[in-house]
Amino acid sequence: DAGVIQSPRHEVTEMGQEVTLRCKPISGHDYLFWYRQTMMRGLELLIYFNNNVPIDDSGMPEDRFSAKMPNASFSTLKIQPSEPRDSAVYFCASSPGGDYGYTFGSGTRLTVV
């Protein structure tokens, strides 16, 4: 398996622009998670899905953030409009559930200028 695949690896955008991050989970994993990592706050859970259904989006910072999972093999995280404080590394992870850990993608390093 190729693991969790994220794109793009790096994104630099101007404040106010829309940003879309993409994730392909490991086939057969029922859970998909979006995390954000910064030096100050560490890894923060933004939202997670079970069988394509959003379960907990309480970590989504505000209405500018939205996430979708239209099918079992694809998810997007969108920020519109983007702000400099959104600059961070965004990780997608998937899991088969139970007591198994998560497998992370390589992350998207977002810089909003």
Next chain:
Amino acid sequence: RKEVEQDPGPFNVPEGATVAFNCTYSNSASQSFFWYRQDCRKEPKLLMSVYSSGNEDGRFTAQLNRASQYISLLIRDSKLSDSATYLCVVNGGGADGLTFGKGTHLIIQP
């Protein structure tokens, strides 16, 4: 959201030494526990699960103390390649998902 606390370090340790980290968690209902390793500018990767009876994987030993709500990681005969950030991870149970500590930064010096 429930918290997981770790000493951020850095821990500067000579090669070959033994080093241990602790981590405390606040949710007494937590059901599963893990240690992840994260290299600079890389994604976190699962190092090992932590079981109630304690478990060992080569040079690495993990322990869980439910009464005191902490878990530990012991690294024996440390190698230069062990230099990384070690993340303590707790599953709060239910729909909470995994909660990550901010990590302990370990530097193994030659």
